[in-house]
Amino acid sequence: MNETLNRTMPAVAYRQSLPAQDDESLVDVELPVPQPGPHDLLVRVEAVAVNPVDYKVRQNSDPGGQPKVLGWDAAGTVVAVGDRVALFAAGDEVYYAGAIDRPGSNARFHVVDERIVGRKPTTLSFTEAAALPLTSLTAWEGLFERLGLRRDDGRRETGTLLVTAAAGGVGAMVAQLARAFTDLTVVGTASRPETGEFARRMGVTHVVDHHHPLPQQVARLAPDGLDHIFSTAGTDRNLPAYADMLKPFGGLVAIDDFGPVEIGLLKSKSISFHWELMFTRSLFRTPDMATQHHILNQVAGLVDRGVLTTTATQDLGTVNAAHLREAHRILESGRAIGKITLTGF
Incomplete structure (x- = not known):
């Protein structure tokens, strides 16, 4: 030594x-x-x-x-x-x-x-x-600590979760943990055939293309709206869409970096906003x-x-x-x- x-x-x-x-x-x-x-x-x-x-x-x-x-x-x-x-x-x-x-x-x-x-x-x-490690901790803390999803096998979470950049390191772990511990339908964003394929292997149920408007695509998969969003990128520019897609009392957790945003967009639905920083x-x-x-x-x-x-x-x-x-x-x-x-x- x-x-x-x-x-x-x-x-x-x-x-x-x-x-x-x-x-x-x-x-x-x-x-x-x-x-x-x-x-x-x-x-x-x-x-x-x-x-x-x-x-x-x-x-x-x-x-x-x-x-x-x-x-x-x-x-x-x-x-x-x-x-x-x-x-x-x-x-x-x-x-x-x-x-x-x-x-x-x-x-x-x-x-x-x-x-x-x-x-x-x-x-x-x-x-x-x-x-x-970094992506597992970020995904775990974001899902189970910030959004408060249950990990009780007797009462598995249902509903719909959107994760952006689903083929990235964090997105792939969010999908895997959601598949392991919940009965959520996981919708992931990806824009290339290879990223969509990887996201599905990780546990994403449906893939939507982030190069096209998200609300219309998500509405076909979750007509009643989303219960949760795990935003790994583009939170600032997507916030109006998130406010539109989330159900009343839904939850949004973000891990990316951005400046001021119009957080008031979330008020009418009492949507909760959470930061997740693994560090x-x-x-x-x-x-x-x-x-x-x-x-x-x-x-x-x-x-x-x-x-x-x-x-x-x-x-x-x-x-x-x-x-x-x-x-x-x-x-x-x-x-x-x-x-x-x-x-x-």
Whole structure:
């Protein structure tokens, strides 16, 4: 352990906010191996996945020339633990989505608070597992905490749920969890044959094309209106349509970034609006921070029982600057299906 802690390690960082096409937008660096704090695990990272938050931070948070490591989804093996760690030991295989206010996982070794870490699904490779944490937590919290959907097998939720970008990482997990725990009809937006096919494999019942007006398409599938909407993108421009499509007392949860919107559109139907940010618990060190540990363990169990599946679709090779720049370019194009992963160093 001491030998590991005294070494340096390969990592990928950025020093200034540049377009992903620029060779300096992400660069290979050598950094000291981080030291675990009291509640931390030191993880040897075996695989990572890339999310829109990666390129959004790169674009909008200039580190002023200092190397800043991105990356949140990771899977690997614990090599050392802090003196107050109780949930894991060296040698354990884990997966997690990390914390947005700490250095990221695009490095050979990474420290992460044990309370937001789960055991890796035993039936998945590190690569397959790395695709799941951030999107699983976002989908779980959005559905069962923000929208308040029941997970009681004796009283399964019915009605209709719309999820946007249903072939994306979050949308695919929303569909899978809705299929596993509810009897909801899931309507998902997609515009290409391949994205529609992937969304259906993930559990979407009906696919609608977001390039055409949604209310008319949804009305044919849910004449009485929608009960819930999980909005992963375009919430601001779609809010009038959401207000039109939702039933009275319906619920809307959003995860995307946007400016001021006319929230009064939701008032006449008493529609509830919710934000979901997976990083809230770790960012504010909330008393229930370990809830994410328990969610990830439940997801792992569901994967190992064949109820849920990985959303990994494209592995770009080892974790290096060139491959991560390509991952950022693909995500920024808006044409990714499922999750992009990188494996090994």
